[in-house]
Amino acid sequence: MTDLTKLSAAALADKLSAGEVSSVEATQAHLDRIAAVDADVHAFLHVSEHALDVAADIDRRRAAGDDLGPLAGVPLAIKDVLVTTDMPSTSGSKILEGYMSPYDATVVARSRAAGLVPLGKTNMDEFAMGSSTEHSAYGPTRNPWDLSRIPGGSGGGSAAAVAAFEAPLALGSDTGGSIRQPAHVTGTVGIKPTYGGVSRYGAIALASSLDQVGPVTRTVLDAGLLHDVIGGHDPHDSTSLAHDWPSFAAAAREGATGEVLKGLKVGVIRELPDSGFQAGVSESFRAALAAMESQGAEIVEISAPHFEYGVAAYYLILPAEASSNLAKFDSVRFGLRVDVPGGTVEDVMAKTRDAGFGEEVKRRIILGTYALSAGYYDAYYGSAQKVRTLIQQDFADAFSKVDVIATPSAPTTAFKLGEKIDDPLQMYLNDVTTIPANLAGVPGISIPSGLASEDGLPVGIQFLAPAHEDARLYRVGAALESLLVDSWGGPLLDRAPALGANGGAR
Ligand code: GLN
Numbered sequence: 001m002t003d004l005t006k007l008s009a010a011a012l013a014d015k016l017s018a019g020e021v022s023s024v025e026a027t028q029a030h031l032d033r034i035a036a037v038d039a040d041v042h043a044f045l046h047v048s049e050h051a052l053d054v055a056a057d058i059d060r061r062r063a064a065g066d067d068l069g070p071l072a073g074v075p076l077a078i079k080d081v082l083v084t085t086d087m088p089s090t091s092g093s094k095i096l097e098g099y100m101s102p103y104d105a106t107v108v109a110r111s112r113a114a115g116l117v118p119l120g121k122t123n124m125d126e127f128a129m130g131s132s133t134e135h136s137a138y139g140p141t142r143n144p145w146d147l148s149r150i151p152g153g154s155g156g157g158s159a160a161a162v163a164a165f166e167a168p169l170a171l172g173s174d175t176g177g178s179i180r181q182p183a184h185v186t187g188t189v190g191i192k193p194t195y196g197g198v199s200r201y202g203a204i205a206l207a208s209s210l211d212q213v214g215p216v217t218r219t220v221l222d223a224g225l226l227h228d229v230i231g232g233h234d235p236h237d238s239t240s241l242a243h244d245w246p247s248f249a250a251a252a253r254e255g256a257t258g259e260v261l262k263g264l265k266v267g268v269i270r271e272l273p274d275s276g277f278q279a280g281v282s283e284s285f286r287a288a289l290a291a292m293e294s295q296g297a298e299i300v301e302i303s304a305p306h307f308e309y310g311v312a313a314y315y316l317i318l319p320a321e322a323s324s325n326l327a328k329f330d331s332v333r334f335g336l337r338v339d340v341p342g343g344t345v346e347d348v349m350a351k352t353r354d355a356g357f358g359e360e361v362k363r364r365i366i367l368g369t370y371a372l373s374a375g376y377y378d379a380y381y382g383s384a385q386k387v388r389t390l391i392q393q394d395f396a397d398a399f400s401k402v403d404v405i406a407t408p409s410a411p412t413t414a415f416k417l418g419e420k421i422d423d424p425l426q427m428y429l430n431d432v433t434t435i436p437a438n439l440a441g442v443p444g445i446s447i448p449s450g451l452a453s454e455d456g457l458p459v460g461i462q463f464l465a466p467a468h469e470d471a472r473l474y475r476v477g478a479a480l481e482s483l484l485v486d487s488w489g490g491p492l493l494d495r496a497p498a499l500g501a502n503g504g505a506r
Contacts, residue, residue, distance in 0.1 A: 004029035009074050009168040009222040016062070016073040023055035023062075023073030027117050030075045034119070034166045042141045043151075043161035045080050046087050047120040054117045061115075070249070071225055072115025077167035079158045080121040081128055082213070083202045084108050091204040092124040092136040092154070095356025096335040105202025106237065107171055107213050107230040114229040119167050122157030126358045127326065128178055128206045130154050131430040134421050135360045142417070143186060145457055145496045149414035152182030152430075158216040159186040163493060169226050170216040175206045176314055177410070177434030179214050180446035184409035184460030187448045187492045189217045189477070191227065192434075194467045195441035196241035198227070199234030207321035208239075210314075210438040218493060220255070220447060220478040224248035227470070243468060251471035255478030262296035264476065267402030269304045276432065278412040280452025284459040285408045288449040291483050300402050304394040309387050310436040311428055316371050316384035317439070322361075323368030329356065363424065392440045399466045404476055407433040409446035409460030437464050445473040447481050448492045458492060 004012065004026050015021045031051060038044055048054075058073045083089040083101035090096040104112070112118070125135035133141040133156030141156040143149040144164040151160040158170035159182030172179040174192035183190030191214045198213045205211060215226035227248040234240040254260070266289065274282055289299050331337040331352035338351040357365070371380040398405055410430055420426045437444040446460040461480070465472045485491055 005033045005165040005168075007168065008219045009071060009217065010219070010225060012168055013071050013074050013225070023058045023117060024052060026073060027051050027055040027075050027119070030119055030167055037164050038166060040142060040147055041144055041160050041164045041166070042139060043122055043157045043164060043166055044077070044120045045090065045092070045123050045138055045157070048087055048118050050086055051075065051117055051119050058115050058117065069114040069229065071169075071229060074116055074169060075119045075167055076111055076116040077119050077122050077158055077161040077170040078108060079155050079170065079172050080124055081173050081204050082108055082171060083204065084118065084121065087118070087121050089121065089204070090137075091128065092126040092138065093356065093358070093361070094137040094336065095329050095352070099335050101202070103202060106199035106234045108202065110230050111171070116169070116229070122155070122161055122170060124157055125154035126361050127204065127322070128154040128173055128175055129322070129360045129364055131177070131181055131427050132417070132420065133157060134417060135358055137358055140417055143414045145187065145414065149416055149457070150185065151414070152185040154178040155182050155216065159183055159188050159190065162186070162188050162216055162218055163496065168218070169222060171213060171230070172216040173203055173211060173213050174438065175210045175212075176318065176438050177431040179216055180434045180444055180460070180462060181410045181430055183216065183446040185414035185458060187458030187496065189220055189223050189448070190446050191215050191223050191470070191473065192437060192444045193227065193231065193470050194241070194443045196239045197243070197245065197443070197470060198231045199237040199240050201234055201236035205325040207318040208325065209321060210318065212438070218491065220445075220474060220481050221249060221252040224250075224252035224474045246471045248471055248474045251474035252478040255475030256482045258295055258479045258482065260475040260479050261292055264292070264297040264404070265300050265402040266292060266297050267300050267302040267398050267405040269307055269405065269407060270301050271303065271305055271308060272407060272433070276411050276429070277408055278452060278454070280454045281408045281410075281412060281459050283453060284450040285461055288461045288480060288484065289406060291487070292480060295479075295483065302398045302401055302405065304398055304405075306387060306390040306394050307436050308432070310391055310439055311432055313384040313387035313391070314431070314435045314439060315367070315428060316380050317388065319364040319368030320371050320381050321368070323365045323372065326361065326365060329353065360424070388439045391436050395436070395440045395442055395466070403465070404472060405464040407462045407464075409433060409462040413452045413455055413457035413459060433462060442467050443470040443473055445477045447477045449484065450488075451492070451495070
């Protein structure tokens with residue numbers, strides 16, 4: 001591994017703009033890294049054939065004196081849920097194998113316009129359903145900390161790519177935790193923006209009232225830089241907010257001074273049972289809170305009595321919306337078609353959907369169709385929506401007393417591949433602390449809080465803020481990050497053993 005793959009996006013961007021390194025060199029270094037480790041990690045479903053050409057173009061424009069954005073020339077990995085014109089977009093499903101989109105997702109278009117260099121498309125659980133990438137139709141991604149373990153999901157590919165130094169930046173999507181939980185288990189940073197803060201145009205829909213696109217990075221500042229590129233109003237997305245967002249990179253820089261911690265009120269949820277959490281996860285969480293307290297933050301116990309019903313409500317709302325969103329994969333409009341000689345249109349649709357969808361997708365389509373059916377709608381979907389409102393009220397009450405809420409980002413560290421795949425309920429419980437933010441539409445960030453004492457694997461701390469207050473998360477996240485990285489004597493990822501000493505190839 002060269003130093004170029006080791007740099008944060010911000011540091012790499014500085015070298016690029018100073019002319020110390022070219023985008024072609026930076027891109028080549030990452031392509032070499034992918035070639036060296038991705039057979040083991042399997043973060044990528046597709047590596048771009050165009051990356052070096054794009055990089056060369058940025059170098060030319062820089063040489064010509066063009067006014068390039070702050071991240072111009074920096075490589076970017078893109079979750080396969082986001083459609084791209086120059087690479088296939090499958091959302092981790094066989095039903096979309098080889099599918100080429102006629103347009104770019106808005107976040108992809110904005111990244112290209114900002115001069116970022118798309119490196120490839122990252123692996124994910126099929127249609128973003130899962131917490132381990134084991135539901136990908138193309139085989140799982142492995143955790144760079146321990147290749148026998150999961151990298152989280154659904155965006156395990158984006159998190160692993162960043163953790164394995166295959167890309168400095170990645171895009172993810174978070175419907176119930178798919179940016180934050182992979183960040184937790186890989187020692188990376190992930191942000192789920194306020195609902196509507198980042199365009200979902202061209203993000204293959206899972207559950208439209210929950211989906212958000214966001215950054216996956218190694219530092220809080222890098223996330224802010226990428227968020228500044230992809231965020232803001234998009235007329236193509238009717239749920240996109242017309243809001244005047246501040247610079248999130250500026251918020252991260254300001255936060256790094258630590259001033260924000262003085263007098264900051266950090267809410268801790270009384271009802272979150274300690275029992276569901278691995279001891280090392282709880283320890284790391286408490287240690288992070290103590291570090292904040294030592295810098296003047298105040299830890300305040302708050303009540304969010306409906307938080308724990310989030311998972312139950314989510315697994316009615318999500319399948320209901322997913323069953324509707326996935327109806328368009330009907331063998332006529334997109335992707336796979338399995339011919340049935342002499343069969344009816346219905347036969348072709350049924351055979352295609354049977355062959356093209358995996359087990360988890362089928363499970364959720366059946367669940368969702370059932371929950372929405374006449375006679376059950378009120379009992380299931382209607383009740384779940386009421387719980388959603390109660391969770392929103394819990395958040396509103398809490399944020400009248402505290403500035404941010406803190407939780408562990410997930411209950412356990414990375415588990416072994418195969419450990420939970422046959423037990424959907426256990427898999428669903430991974431998102432107990434991340435799901436409420438999606439139900440309420442509020443922003444959340446996960447940053448590394450340390451390594452769990454019992455297994456030496458990364459743990460993340462999550463902060464939640466009121467809607468529109470994403471900048472607060474960047475300030476608080478950067479403040480804690482700089483405290484912790486100082487106390488560790490360097491970034492956590494330098495210690496990922498599966499990648500060898502100092503993150504080098506094994
Ligand atoms: N793990 C959750 C699920 O399976 C979250 C997925 C997501 O955020 N896309 O639905």
